[in-house]
Amino acid sequence: ETVMTQSPATLSVSPGERATLSCRASQSVSTNLAWYQQRPGQTPRLLIYGASTRATGIPARFSGSGSGTEFTLTISSLQSEDFAVYYCQQYNNWPPLTFGGGTKVEIK
């Protein structure tokens, strides 16, 4: 099983600042990695797939990068609606499909 590790667990950021979230895979997943956003009480929403392709309707302030075992989600200028939990998911080595434990982005 490919274990996905996200860091930090919690990230405190001021509105308008940049946020950088990390996701590490226990073995290579190539670029078969997705990012999701989950606002409190809401369903997860796909942000990024293929490590760097934004899903339909996702603002350009969200960007993804990386390949192999190291990945980054960057939010260039945090808006109020961006404070949420973010999950990465690998889909290269499955079953099982595996998610990271999440990073909570909170208001500083």
Next chain:
Amino acid sequence: QVQLQESGPGLVKPSETLSLICAVSGFSIISDHYWGWIRQPPGRGLEWIGSVYLSDNTFYNTYYNPSLNGRVTISVDTSKNQFSLSLTSVTAADTAVYYCASQGIAVAGIEYYFDYWGQGTLVTVSS
């Protein structure tokens, strides 16, 4: 517009079987794509349960998370455009919000990330 909607009992007794249905509208499930179930225990992260693949030839195949030790079955009702989850011998550890989701239907080809999600349904395992 693609919509997925989970339905089923919100309370299941320990050792019994959890059964949920995911009704899909706006897109045929017979589409050379995967459709999956994911769960989220209260206050915790996401766990993949399993996925089913259906093709235009109505062939389908299923894949399950090994951590569930053979307790999972996903089935399909193409006449109703829906797929179902069955989880046997449940315990309190199976208490979670259960989501159904499509996998990569917004793009051509077969993908494995989850692009459209249902609203989720909370299932509590308790006597």
